Amino acid sequence: MYEMDTFGKVELHSGQERLAKQARRRRINDRAVIENPLADYTDEQLEADVTSFAQASLNVDTAALLRAARVAKDIRLYDEVARNPSESAGRGLPVQLTVEEKRALVRERDVPFSEKGMWTIIITVSLAAFLQGHVQASFNGSSLYDTEFGLDTITEKQDNAAAGSDAELGVGDWKLGAVNASPFLFAAVLGCPLALPVNHFLGRKGGMVVAAFLILVSSLASAFATNWQQLFGIRLINGIGRHSAIFLQEEAPLTNATGMGLKAVSTPILASETAVGFWRGTSILAWQLWVAAGMMIGFAFNLIFDTTPDSNKRLTFQLMVAAPMVPALALLVFVIWFCDESPRYLMRVSSPSYSPKRAYQILRKLRNTELQALRDIYLVHKSLEQEELPSSDTDSHPAQGFISTIAGFFRQWGQLFHQRRLRNALISSSTVALAQQLCGINVLAFHSGTLFSRAGVEKRTSMVFSLGYGAVNFVFGLPAIRTIDTLGRRKWLMLTLPAMALFMLLAGVSFHIRNDDARVAVVTLFILLFAAAYSPGLGPIPFTYASESFPLSHREAGVAVAIAVNLGFAGLLSVFFPRINSGLGDGGSLYLFAGLNILALVMAFLLLEETKRRSLEDLDLVFAVSKRTFVRHQVFEYLPWFFKRYFLGKKKPKPSLYIDLIWGPGGDGRSRVGDAEGIGRRDSSQSDRDSTHA
Template sequence: MDHVETFKKGALISQNPASATSLLDFSEEEKEAIGREHTHKWSQPWQLYFLASMCSLAAAVQGMDETVNNGAQAIYFDKDVPTQHHFQNIQGLVVGAPYLACAIIGCWLTEPLNRLFVRRGTIFTSCVIAAVASVWEGVANTWVNLFIARFFLGLGIGSKSSTVPVYAAECSPVPIRGALVMMWQMWTAFGIMLGNIMGVAFMSLDRDISWRLMLGSTVVPPLVVCAQVYFCPESPRWLIQHGKIQKAYANFRILRTTDIQAARDLYYAYVGVEPERKINEGKNLFTMFIELFTIPRNRRATLASWIVMLMQQSCGVNSLPRYWRPWERAFSIGSLPYQPSSRLIRRDLLLFTFPFLAITLLWTGFSFWIEEGNETSKKRVAMVTKGMYLFEVFYSPGEGPVPFAYSAGCFPLQVRDVTMSWATATTWCFNFILSFTWPNLVDSFKPQGAFGWYAAWCIIGWFLVLLLVPETKCLTLEELDQVFSVSTRKHASYQVKYALRHLRVWIFRQKLEPLPEFYQSVERLAEVADKASKAGKEEERGA
């Protein structure tokens, strides 16, 4: 009640942003702040950018944890694990241990950890786990001990990868929310680069100490995040969910330029949280998970989400750094470009990029047929480098950022709490499968066959996306319900006709009439349903 007038203005702006300022006595400062949201959208309080930097560093921690192991495992296994029948399996198991832990435990800890420790506490806990695991890895004396340390590391990676993007989204203003959330992907790639740099930096030291320093070097970034996170405000949305309205408003005032913007965003968040809280009343995590598969609309969204997450790993992206060891070839793929494409997130991007991913993987694999020699080795390095670079160019706007954004947006409110856990568990599960099988795959089929295997999966992914993954960009919840209520058979049939029409128009240059729109608007759908209902009643009367 201390801010009644401010909340009146905030509510008016949320209901009618275009003309609200003419309805009440808004100050010139308030009018200017509201207008600058569109003309100077990056003009935000420094506390918001401090929060964004913390989230970015947390992403870099994850990327570094993923790739710093590449050089260490090569040195460690070459020296300390004797060649034996199960050598490749042991190597793959140790490399993939964090991803196994993420898939079966870490990602599913997200909901209880957030309930106990809130968003900041979960980020702090996950980074403490990462720091402890880094030291543990560095002092491990057997491969079993190293496996346990890396498995423990995965418990932190899973909850962090699910919580940080949600925390960033809940704290960011609408005009730049997408860009700040997509920073997760870019800074994960930055961490991947740091991990490769650590491999190069310590490779010239004694073998007994070099791999330990590589693994132990990852202790620094998570400690910085732990120190930084508690200078950030808590998620206002979480506070609203738990009835702490005063604290939520205080935190919004930190993250917004003026009090009226804080009041408006509090109103928005409250209106969004209340229906969600009523829908989920009495439900637990297991109940919401079951609803992903028992309700047809959710089941189709679950299948589509599973496909894009499956292909994020099955396209072979993580096979590149694990095979091409920079400390052996004096080349670091950590410098490959990764540009988040928040404006281009759509199904069409996947359909466009998958063929190029297949081509570049074949390019990379076939380059290993160039014979080794003083001159030919340089040619091989050049060809493989180009293939890997071009792969990342097409991966970056497609299978890199799309799966997380798609999974977060295709489900209804009542199961939204478990969708991020489902999505991250899926991608980490297949990351583990790739890590575990890659050494045997290269040993059995050579680099040519191994890269060719993932090229084939890119082609399979193209057909899966075409037939089973609907478009979700810029659709409301009601429109998404309509999209995922269409049977899979009807959707696949239409998409085949659509693809064949494009082939005939753009390749064979035929002039064809456009196909009728597959999805109608929600309003038009309601009219059709109403007419059908009336017609049915008239038929019943006639009978």
């Protein structure tokens, strides 16, 4: 138990030893045990703790909160009771569930989108994602009008009889790459880091409002840019706004970059912090689906705008770059009037908006029953209680003023690299974020029009292909609904990355077909197949994974770094791809990305923990396991089992690294007796020592 004085200092009282032990286990979990945060509490201790929390922080009935806490402590037992059709089931338990509560407990585990209150959050995420995709489509389409800014590139070499020297064309390529990359690079360097102070002072909701406003302003300003230098500066602002909201998601080049960064950090975090843990991936999946939908609609508008007379192509360009104003305005209005703040943000003591009462009110709107809302608010409270205990590598004296608060932000970034639980989350989330760029999807998203043009089609026809590309992304993202939480993040990546490598390789080979019509058809086929394989795997997973991997105390800092990795490499690819493409040729550049897809597969296999169907608080224990232990398990236990199972036909149980004392092996609800015995067999001599090796 602890209280917070006026300066936010943590005061430890009764139960210090138990609390410190739990906190240490969530930072260093050598035994790979996944246990309930309330497992060590006796009935008397639980009642005393609930009473203290209710009186100090919540305006709720203590008996109702205690009832919810008892359900949280024995969640699997009450889940079994809820599923038992017998009216006498659970009659001897401390809590007698009502029919409505039984139905709600079953549905939250079995049915995606079972919580009616979550639809406001999902619509918010969808609007932010649609804006992201629309901006990408506007970048893609406007790149075909680079000559409006005097950027003669290699692409125009064969069609421009008056083209200058190769050196001059090379400068044009670099300029075009810089303009396209600027929102991403500045979002990574400035927008994502800004997400930490913006989210701290304004919350997830405030971060999205700032991001939407910046993108709205930058899109309007882009239409009035008269040279590439002005467009470059404007898109920087867009990028910062796009990516500050990924706690809500990302994207225009200084105003444009600012908006991208804020949105890309804030949007996914909001979704992950409000969703039920069993279906968190499905809730955040709205991001990828509506990015694809935004691209598809954006490409459709590009086609409409391209119908302007050839004598007024400047107007076509202006319409394309200004089009994101509409979804930006819609997002701004919806967030301000309809979207709720994240209850977890309001529960953090260091937050300027700290208010457990308001957090509970929001959770009550998001959950179907009072029992679920009280259970969740209490579990978040217990998790934060452990997070905020000082350790050897965390600050025991929280910031007291503005300057100290800013200094605290830098300490948070430093702690990401020093504490095992944080470092493992950073390695994993950055790995999958990097993998998304290594696969080459954003090169196709931003340059598909150029690639299709070089495959032998006209500019307008290349826009039609780009529209089909966006449609494929949307349609083939649909299979990931539900399955991202049942198959899991890892399995989707293991299934789709080999297919992506193959399709990228075949697309590269297809560029060597001599017949123009055949070349266009075959290249288009394999690029669309690549997009189809990408959509349920590397499409939604990076942002989902980043937003769920870090504890609340370091969530903004961790997500900002992971998204910065993603956006930074997206920017670098945009800068260098025109030159890579001109040096290696269209086929050669696709061969390169086919190889990088294989590299991404190996990285994901070795470094990514599975996060499906676990609460954000339980993931502390997953990421607290040594990364070295995880890699050894993958190489020396899982790989041999996989080979024997699928190549030799030996049906043996899949080896598991974790000992799950909450839901049992695989979360299948089997008896906990075997699990408890397994702890002693696993390594009875090993304790939760405070080691620091990774």
